[in-house]
Amino acid sequence: MPLIAPRCPICLLLALLPSLIPAAHAENALRIEQLQRCGDLLEQERQEFCLRIRGLEDGDLRVSLGERELPAASIRREGEQLRLSLASADHRSAPLWLEQGERRSNPVWLSLRGSHVLAATPAEVAKNMDGLTTYVDLVSLIIEERFDGLKEARRLADKYGARVVGAIAPLNTYQLRLPVKNLTERDALLLRLGSETSVDAVIVEESAAEGEAEAEPAQEKPDQDEWAANRFVDAVNYYRRRIPAGESPIKPTPIRIGIIERNVDFDAPDFARYLGDCRPQQPRTCLYARDADKPDNHGSTVTGILAAHWDKGGNTGFLSGLEKASGGFEVIVERNSDAGITANIAASVNLVEDGVRVLNWSWGIHRVGAKDIQGDEVDSLIRSGLAMSGYEELLEEFFLWLRSKHPDVVVVNSAGNGSSFSGTDEYRLPSSFVTDQLLVVGGHQRSGRTDVAVDDPAYVTKRSSSNIDMRVDITASACAHASTLRADQRGEVHCGTSYATPMVTGIVAAMLSINPTLTPEQLRMLLRRSAMTIGGDYDFEPMDADDLTAPILPSERNYELNNEDVGRSARLDMQKALDLAVQSRDRVR
Template identity: 70%
Template sequence: MAVTPFTRLAALAALLVSAGAPADTPLRIEQLQRCGDLLDADAPTFCLAVAGLEEAELTLLLDGVALDPAQIERKPQRLRLTLDPATRSGPLWLAQGERRSNPVWLTRQGSHVIAASSDEIAENMDGVSSYVDLVSVIIEEEHDGLEEARRLADKYGATVVGQIPPLNTYQLRLPVSDLEARDALVLRLGSELSVDAVVVEESNAEESFLEQEASAPPDAHDQEWAANRFLDAVNFYQRRLSREHDDVDTHPVRIGVIERNVDFDTPDFADYLGDCRVDATRTCVYAKDAADPAGHGTTVAGILAAAWNEGGNTGFLRGLDSVGPGFDVIVDRDSDAGITANIAASVNLVEDGARLLNWSWGIHRVGTIDINGEEVDSLVRSGIAMDGYEELLEEFFLWLRREHPDVVVVNSAGNASSFSGRDEYRLPSSFVTDQLFVVGGHERSEEDVAVDDARYAVKRDASNIDMRVDITAAACVHGSTAEGEPGDTHCGTSYSTPLVTGLLAAMMSIDPTLTPAQLRILLRRSAMPIGEEFDFEPTDADDLTAPILPSERAHDLEHPDIGLSARLDMYKALDLTVQSLERAR
């Protein structure tokens, strides 16, 4: 057979199909971070790492508006974007032909810190990886933070490389090459009258501070969410707040989730690509793309927003879409710079309008003892690092109380079988403030009892405990999968936390005027019991949460729940929220 131009093209097309043509490759934003001069507010620069980018024409859209191509510098699978000062925060995504990327949240707020590379990290005396030449200084509030940070940098031969302006915190790169020289310079910086504290970061180059998972048997979560009346709550919201009932107006709520990324190639998140907000009532997810569907961020975000009946996770807020006000779920960690980056991202999210922050992370001080008297060996940090983190977290919560008193932070209690409220050993759950809710984990018991019976669920062995824990929620969930089949079971307080976050978002959507203190009252009044009664005396290994009080049971001193720990009841919490709104009219 003669070879013609047509047969050559046909052969080439067949080869492209067999190899996977570029047009079939998903378009994904894998990274988005500030780059260039991080202190430049007039012409901020952002760098994007993109997968599946072709040579063809590209459109970059911010909040639905195409950006000027002159603002975009293209390289293979890399983009560099320069914005003008008037640009506002919003969702950013790519369009190329018919393909749409995952939307990520581009913040125009100024907080950002940089992570150390692998050769800028060394192991300290406690055996913990520590940043060698990057530290952050918290400047006393009476000083201009940036000006003072630059003065200190000039004095000690350092460079200002990052900042969290609302907390008067600035990141310095020190002229040191080992931990001994760093510690000497940290002591000198800490003695400066203008310096409140120095934050030493302890983290591997790519390590997150996310809660480590506890072991779980396969399919352990099948009946777990029944212990929190998950489906009853979805049904109540859909029925009571449907368009047929016009007596309650719902309001959109923005949620910040401190996680790295979400896998948009899973069926759970596949329909979040491109412009999500074309439908005002649906839940939207903004996140960088992950390569692994079993990742921590995908599972946490999935409890809030995964599509239903796709074989993987099941999102609570996604279940409200038919009548919902439009929930925004923004997943971001700023960078891999540990706790400091978590706080930088949290500040940006709050300034971008987030009413809720989901913190499924935490750390213990080296030497922490669990309830069995054994030393905790996971997610531990040295005393010098913990002292700096405590000061940074204190500044954050003081700022929240002063500037954003309506914001709630929901934090996991931890999975070390230890005590969540001991401030010398556990952060951030040990902070006592109306704006921080701490969530423990439970699992289904083997008792054949009614759902509201205290024996229906038992605390997970790994869950941290004590009076500082506000409430418990189911700790086990199926993760997302690329094939749309049931994934592995993930267990831990990391996954209890977004159940409470999602519920609080639904409550805020019903009544956005609720304060953090009022939300806690509704959460505790609606709670079901769990555990045994100990007459309000904290008992090691048995007191999972603060005990239910008579004031949380209509001052009935004989109520059987008094003295027991509190278990999340999503249905009743929504019901009480509607009732309280009706009474307030």
């Protein structure tokens, strides 16, 4: 006879309680949902920042920036909005968070570096001839380096009846609001601006008022633990044991990482421990980000691969797994504004000037008409030729600036999910740039074979949506579980090169914590030397042009011409990469 549960209202309530707690907690939470420069964006001596807060109540409010509590005189409260006025000389870039009673907000990174561009409102965009959403009256000018950028931008603005409203000063790039009402007027004025001898390029932004995340076409999502293909757990175990090793311990270096994403959901158990003050010197991993309204968004999944708390939710963060042994990691999630690619670069410039060593770019765009490997047109994340030419110039200025001013910084970029060619500059940005400071990451998935070891090329297979070719440096597992609002619940599987990228970002950060003198060129070399393989032995000339990464060379296998890895594509081996980073310290000494 089957057992029947008694009709017990209290029992029923207790059974439902775990599912109700996250919702109640989120409703009463104190969260910073937005932080942006406001007021005069060109003012540097005293900068203003506007915050949108959820859960703000009447009563005392403490606002902390770094280790200092901000005085009440610098804070103006307007309902759920806060406006901060900070003297640049008195402060430095640091995490900012709020406290009210016993509640603490998520910490966000407040940069005083000054690069910021405005996003268009829904009323300030229109559809162009390609059917793409484009900004009508906001454009950016890259001023020739021999000119004083701000002075020249203001001269041009006066000449054409425009206003300078934003800037990326280190790149001599300035944003103008034009006196136009439609695309016909805009394009006519762009021709005149572009013909000015002081203007290197004009950047037209093509994105909606709310930006989009890079996604891959729907296809099968594997259920297996994909990270085993990159020896994720082996790498965590190695780091925890090797760094404090009794005979030859290593003093790890604190590393700061920047992620170009919009926000992270701090109501998810994966991220709840990062609320309030976080001190990486303990050492531990710290996370600074705006709060999202759902746990399975793009930013939360990308960030979770690096920083999710272990055994609490749907994800497992690599850097958080290294705690106690590490020197501390700071993960900054920042996107500047919703002004598309231009904002991504503005945020990247600020982060680099704030000391970030590794930038995670899980984004990219294709030119209209780009072909995939089957000869069909790519239909996601496409931009017009006009926009692509401006973006290309902006990215070139960024990497030239990196090489000149910050040669130790490395950018890790997703190869893309268009089943296309990542290295063709006519088709895709930014992965087509050839520079030592840009690592490009493709995606693979488990093959399902159980009769082969993890280091066998047949252990994984190419993710069919992943972009390919010689410009891709390495592949990593493309699928990860999203975060959830319920503790101990695994979220839906998300796949794409967006999620392969932070796997490489995390291992690069860990390698730098072991040996901070490693250059971007050396990091790439160690990643390739330590790599496992994927795919068949093509002898350098794959007949079907289906080479996923640049083929492994004999020089990456101790010049062994007959090594079985030669000619195959490179697959991330996280544990061996850490081992080579340790060995690189001995070579320096």
